[in-house]
Amino acid sequence: MSTTLETGRGRGQQPPAPPPAPPSPPSGGALRRSADWARRAPLLPALVFTIVVTQLPFVVTLIVSFMDWNAYYPDERGFAGFGNYASVLTDVNMRRAILVTVILTAVVVLVSLLLGMGIALLLDRQFRGRGVVRTMMITPFLIVPVAAALLWKHALFNPEYGLLNGTLTAIWRLFGSDDAPQPDWITMAPLISVEVALIWQWTPFMMLILLAGLQSRPLDVIEAARIDGASAWQIFRYMTFPHLRRYLELGGLLGAIYIVQNFDAVFTITSGGLGTANLPYVIYQTFYQAHDYGRASAAGVVVVIGTIVIATLALRTVSTLFQEENAR
Amino acid sequence: MSSVTDVAPVPATRTPEGTPRRPRKPRSGALLGLLAWLIGFLFVVPVLWMVLTSFHSEEDAATNPPSLFAPLTTEGYQSFFGVGAGTSPWPALANSLTASVVSTIIVLLLAIPAAYALSIKPVRKWTDVMFFFLSTRMLPIVAGLLPIYLFAQWSGLLDNIWLLIVLYTAMNLPIAVWMMRSFLAEVPVEILEAASMDGAGLLLTLRSVVAPIVLPGIAATSLICFIFSWNELLLARTLTGTVAGTAPVYLTGFVTSQGLFLAQVCAASFVVSLPVLIAGFAAQDKLVQGLSLGAVK
Numbered sequence: 041m042s043t044t045l046e047t048g049r050g051r052g053q054q055p056p057a058p059p060p061a062p063p064s065p066p067s068g069g070a071l072r073r074s075a076d077w078a079r080r081a082p083l084l085p086a087l088v089f090t091i092v093v094t095q096l097p098f099v100v101t102l103i104v105s106f107m108d109w110n111a112y113y114p115d116e117r118g119f120a121g122f123g124n125y126a127s128v129l130t131d132v133n134m135r136r137a138i139l140v141t142v143i144l145t146a147v148v149v150l151v152s153l154l155l156g157m158g159i160a161l162l163l164d165r166q167f168r169g170r171g172v173v174r175t176m177m178i179t180p181f182l183i184v185p186v187a188a189a190l191l192w193k194h195a196l197f198n199p200e201y202g203l204l205n206g207t208l209t210a211i212w213r214l215f216g217s218d219d220a221p222q223p224d225w226i227t228m229a230p231l232i233s234v235e236v237a238l239i240w241q242w243t244p245f246m247m248l249i250l251l252a253g254l255q256s257r258p259l260d261v262i263e264a265a266r267i268d269g270a271s272a273w274q275i276f277r278y279m280t281f282p283h284l285r286r287y288l289e290l291g292g293l294l295g296a297i298y299i300v301q302n303f304d305a306v307f308t309i310t311s312g313g314l315g316t317a318n319l320p321y322v323i324y325q326t327f328y329q330a331h332d333y334g335r336a337s338a339a340g341v342v343v344v345i346g347t348i349v350i351a352t353l354a355l356r357t358v359s360t361l362f363q364e365e366n367a368r
Numbered sequence: 369m370s371s372v373t374d375v376a377p378v379p380a381t382r383t384p385e386g387t388p389r390r391p392r393k394p395r396s397g398a399l400l401g402l403l404a405w406l407i408g409f410l411f412v413v414p415v416l417w418m419v420l421t422s423f424h425s426e427e428d429a430a431t432n433p434p435s436l437f438a439p440l441t442t443e444g445y446q447s448f449f450g451v452g453a454g455t456s457p458w459p460a461l462a463n464s465l466t467a468s469v470v471s472t473i474i475v476l477l478l479a480i481p482a483a484y485a486l487s488i489k490p491v492r493k494w495t496d497v498m499f500f501f502l503s504t505r506m507l508p509i510v511a512g513l514l515p516i517y518l519f520a521q522w523s524g525l526l527d528n529i530w531l532l533i534v535l536y537t538a539m540n541l542p543i544a545v546w547m548m549r550s551f552l553a554e555v556p557v558e559i560l561e562a563a564s565m566d567g568a569g570l571l572l573t574l575r576s577v578v579a580p581i582v583l584p585g586i587a588a589t590s591l592i593c594f595i596f597s598w599n600e601l602l603l604a605r606t607l608t609g610t611v612a613g614t615a616p617v618y619l620t621g622f623v624t625s626q627g628l629f630l631a632q633v634c635a636a637s638f639v640v641s642l643p644v645l646i647a648g649f650a651a652q653d654k655l656v657q658g659l660s661l662g663a664v665k
Contacts, residue, residue: 079491082481086541087497089478093538094504097512097519104514159407167401173408175649179415182648184599186616187637191418194625194633201430201630203417210433222432240414248656290660301508303602304616308623320510320602327514328606340511351506355499362495 098344104337111331124338134339136315137322140231141300141346144318148238149295153288155239156246163247164254174251181244189308192237197309199224230314234305242299246291253287254280286361293354300347319343422634429631444631448639457636459611460618464640466529467604467614468597471536472590475544478537479589483548488557498546505542509602520607527609535603540593547592547658551585588654591647598644615640 108120128134163174180188196203205222212220226233257280265275303320310316312325319339327336420436421429422445428438448457486494516535517526525531555578563573601616608617619640622633648655 076492079485079489081485083485083491083497086478086482086501086545090501090504090538090541093534094507094512097515098507100515100518101511159404162400162404162407165397165400165404167397167404169401169405173404175652176408176412178648178652178655179412179645182595182641182645183415183418183637184616184619184641184644186601186619187641190619190622190633190637191414194622194630195418195421196414198625198630201432201434203414203434206432206434213433240411243411245659249660252656252660294660297506301510303510307601307605308620311623320508323510323513324602324606327517333514333518336514340508340514343508344511347506347508351503354506355502358502359495359499362498 101337101340101344104333105341107334107337109333111333120334124334125342127335128338128342133317134322137317137319137339138342140316141318141320141343144231144235144238144302144306144316145296145299147235148242148299149292151235152239152242152246152295153292155243156291157250157284157288159243159247160250160254163251177247178244180240181242181248183241185241185304186308188241189237189305192233192240193226193309197225197233226310227314230310230316234309234316237309238299238302238305242295245295249291249294250284250287253284257283286357289357290354290361293350293357296350297347297354300343300350418634419638421631422638424631426628426631429634430628444635445639447632448635455618457615457618457639460613460615461640463529463608463612464598464615465643467532467536468594471533471540471597472593474533474537475540475593476586476590478541479544479548480586482545483552486545486549487552488555488560498549501542501545505539509539513602513606516603517606526607527611527613529608529612531607532604532612532614535607536597536600539600540596543596543658544589544593547589547654548585550657551582551589554581584654588651588658591651592655592658594647595644595651598647 105124106120106122108116108118108123110116159177163170163177183191194202199205199222202225204225205220208220208222212218262275262279265279270278301320302318303324306312306316306318306321307324312321317325320343323336323339323343326332326339330336417434423440423442424435424438425441425443428435429444431438450456485491486498491497516531520526520528520531559573559577563577599616600614601620604614604617605620608614619636622629622636651658
């Protein structure tokens with residue numbers, strides 16, 4: 041948000057005659073204005089559509105968040121002040137949901153970034169079948185999220201016939217033992233189960249962004265450093281990593297924006313049970329099952345505030361990359 | 369771990385400056401290549417397992433240890449397309465297809481002119497407009513869900529596929545604008561201007577200069593928008609029911625276990641994911657650009 045404002049102000053300070061616009065007509069006021077509108081015309085449908093469909097609902101959410109409004113008690117509708125926010129921030133379930141959202145997002149983003157970076161570094165080298173490995177790595181990201189969650193829940197984590205316990209049994213049998221451990225993964229570690237499924241899906245995303253970053257390195261400079269006797273670690277620490285930093289930020293922030301919103305995995309794997317309900321799931325429940333519109337809206341506003349913090353950072357990173365791209 | 373880190377520095381300390389360290393390369397290179405293969409394989413195993421299980425009978429699918437070499441059958445697919453979960457999946461698949469394809473077409477119709485006004489003949493403050501679009505993609509859908517639901521209830525659009533189409537269009541428009549802009553920015557403007565001077569050259573220019581740059585961009589953009597729409601669950605789950613329910617909503621019918629149904633779940637998951645797999649592999653080279661909202665090429 042602030043990025044937008046800053047660039048806006050920066051542009052506004054320029055002298056009124058537009059220096060960069062290439063074919064600017066001799067600026068008689070009306071003529072220029074109509075030329076401006078001719079330029080804007082192709083943009084307007086998309087802009088108006090986006091404002092109506094994405095911005096209006098948030099305004100309504102903001103208003104409802106200050107109201108007492110439960111569809112089960114239609115007569116008690118009225119102004120609630122900060123009552124909904126107070127109950128969102130003091131309610132045990134809501135606080136738990138906020139905590140779960142933070143943990144889930146942080147763990148999934150960090151682990152998939154680390155894994156993604158390791159794999160991107162491996163894939164940045166020449167070896168036989170590199171294209172095949174890259175394709176294999178992308179595959180988890182191309183499974184519909186609900187299907188991926190079903191796959192982990194039923195085909196992999198299931199304590200009786202899931203692949204994980206099946207593999208344990210097979211390994212133990214190999215050594216002539218019949219009492220292989222058969223943990224009930226989801227009951228034992230519900231949040232970790234959700235995280236594992238999400239990490240599996242998001243590591244390819246991070247890997248793709250970081251690989252693109254690695255491949256945009258100035259290779260001649262690195263070659264020069266190698267000839268000058270820099271060790272592999274030195275090259276990574278002082279050349280590759282600083283170059284990758286912005287891509288790490290971009291991957292992390294975009295990943296965080298998507299995973300904060302995650303609903304599919306929590307809904308499918310644990311149905312929000314066993315202490316895994318995150319904010320999107322709780323909001324869905326509060327509004328869709330409990331019909332407490334006021335509280336659901338207040339919780340929604342809390343998510344938006346959290347997201348704006350991440351999004352502002354993300355926009356700044358994108359903006360830096362974007363300016364470099366255009367300066368080239 | 370420690371052995372790996374120990375091995376690496378040893379030759380480095382031995383080598384004086386300037387000496388090429390060729391002898392180390394092949395061995396460790398082959399090992400790292402092998403490691404890459406191993407990790408790639410681990411990541412793809414769940415998918416392979418899903419496909420294999422979907423072709424097993426329910427009895428063979430639910431064994432422990434897993435039966436890798438059980439006879440193959442299409443029973444899972446038969447029960448999925450038959451009466452497996454109580455209702456036929458075809459309407460859901462058709463709804464997903466409608467919602468994804470129609471919204472993608474509308475996205476393109478809105479995004480291409482917008483991208484034109486942001487690159488070839490840019491409006492003033494075009495970067496601000498770009499970042500406005502981007503910021504709308506970053507706001508969580510769940511926070512706008514209630515007003516959208518109330519509006520749908522009020523207007524009678526609940527369980528109507530057109531509501532999803534409009535919402536998916538709004539969801540994908542920022543990505544499409546960013547992607548299309550980055551493609552259009554590659555069009556050489558001088559050639560366009562020269563061509564518009566002599567009218568006869570314009571069509572030729574469009575076909576020989578603009579199309580080769582822009583068409584692959586349109587293809588990649590549509591595939592990525594298609595994937596995002598096809599995958600979406602929260603909006604579809606909240607706003608549709610028996611009539612307009614999409615494929616992911618249909619899949620949520622498998623959340624609770626129902627006896628022996630693993631082969632059927634795997635068949636269902638694979639069938640629903642197949643369009644995304646195809647679109648994703650087709651757009652492989654442009655996938656990063658779309659996912660990073662055009663920030664990375």
